[in-house]
Amino acid sequence: MxxxxxxxxxxxxxxxxxxxxxxxxxxxxxxxxxxxxxxxxxxxxxxxxxxxxxxxxxxxxxxxxxxxxxxxxxxxxxxxxxxxxxxxxxxxxxxxxxxxxxxxxxxxxxxxxxxxxxxxxxYQRRLSGDNPFIKKMISENKLGRIFSVDLSVKNYRDENYYKSAPYRGTYSIDGGGPFIQQASHYIDLYCWLFGRPGKITGKTSRFIHNIETEDHGVAVFIHNSGMIGTVTASTATKPGFPAKLEIYSDKGYLIVENDEITHWDIPDVPFPKIVKSKNKFTGSSTHIVNDxxxxxxxxxxxxxxxxxxxxxxxxGEEGRITTEVILEIYKNQIT
Ligand SMILES: NC(=O)c1ccc[n+]([C@@H]2O[C@H](COP(=O)([O-])OP(=O)(O)OC[C@H]3O[C@@H](n4cnc5c(N)ncnc54)[C@H](OP(=O)(O)O)[C@@H]3O)[C@@H](O)[C@H]2O)c1
CATH class of the missing domain: 3.40.50.720 (NAD(P)-binding Rossmann-like Domain)
Structure with a gap:
């Protein structure tokens, strides 16, 4: 059996x-x-x-x-x-x-x-740290009307990372730069928490690496509810910073760094019991996952x-949404 x-x-x-x-x-x-x-x-x-x-x-x-x-x-x-x-x-x-x-x-x-x-x-970030708790709070409508979310995935990868395999930083095999490679985890988390944006624009560019794709960029997401989201994705921002999610609503705000709530001010909801992970998330500066x-x-x-x-x-259908959103960022470039 x-x-x-x-x-x-x-x-x-x-x-x-x-x-x-x-x-x-x-x-x-x-x-x-x-x-x-x-x-x-x-x-x-x-x-x-x-x-x-x-x-x-x-x-x-x-x-x-x-x-x-x-x-x-x-x-x-x-x-x-x-x-x-x-x-x-x-x-x-x-x-x-x-x-x-x-x-x-x-x-x-x-x-x-x-x-x-x-x-x-x-997409393991959905199960990481306080993220399941935040999902529950949103599903139970405890956070109020969320009007603004800012996601920052400011990583750094050195030249050795891109030289470690010829496919890294190519459109044909990687499919893009930090938006599809490093930040896709957090774009998946974003879509899981807040839904798929209705309108998507972006600006991607290459600043410090000798690669084909972007190494830095921003996206703006407009939701049917009116909520506005921003995303920064990078492998050019030295030395690499904790992934950060800022959520603002008519009730208050919370800030999440490396999947752990660091700031919480939602007056009707007591400060939650924060999950403290034993291992430090190091994705901002390396692709190696030891935890x-x-x-x-x-x-x-x-x-x-x-x-x-x-x-x-x-x-598959859930995973598809994340790639679709990222492909729209690449397609709908602000000129
Ligand atoms: N979830 C996460 O946190 C996380 C973290 C890092 C990477 N990833 C994902 O995991 C996947 C692999 O990433 P990685 O960092 O493990 O890459 P990697 O170190 O380059 O390993 C990829 C392996 O795939 C095999 N392969 C098959 N066809 C290949 C080709 N044409 N060119 C190069 N390798 C080929 C190779 O093994 P053989 O030579 O034995 O065939 C190679 O060792 C990617 O999709 C990446 O996005 C996820």
């Missing part, structure tokens, strides 16, 4: 974020990694006993039984990997963004629906979605 069984995962791609998943799954009783798909047949350096794992250059050639894949390849490849896995009847948990074009996202969503496999997207706790939450939700035959917290 699926409910008693460990979910067996194959990780596709053996780079940076694959290590986060491997270590996260070691902390989850109901899951195990049985193998890897690597175009280069790379044996990940984080494996202490590599012989225990099957490593193949294609999902189709994995001989051991498995239930699901975790896609840890660059953004453009997500739909290709997802479609291949779904064709084999395997559930799909993909790294963010879902993919980089509407057509690719539709293909992977449709294939997973057709083959009746789950499709989950790792596996939020990925563990995403994986556990995905496992339960498979076992309970329900949708994952962030399914």
């Amino acid at each position: 699926m409910s008693d069984k460990k979910i067996k995962f194959v990780i596709i791609g053996t780079g940076n974020i694959s290590a986060t998943y491997f270590h996260a799954i070691k902390n989850i009783n109901e899951a195990e990694v049985i193998g890897f798909v690597s175009r280069t047949l790379n044996v990940p350096s984080y494996l202490k006993s590599p012989g225990k794992f099957e490593i193949s250059d294609s999902i189709k050639n994995i001989k051991s039984e498995f239930d699901a894949v975790i896609i840890c390849t660059p953004n453009y490849y997500h739909h290709i990997n997802a479609i291949e896995a779904a064709e084999l009847g395997k559930h799909v948990l993909t790294e963010k963004p879902l993919d980089i074009t509407a057509a690719a996202m539709d293909m992977m969503i449709n294939k997973c629906r057709e083959k009746n496999v789950k499709l989950g997207v790792a 596996t706790s939020n990925h563990e939450k995403i994986i556990k939700d995905f496992i339960n979605a498979v076992k309970e035959n329900r949708e994952p917290l962030i399914n």
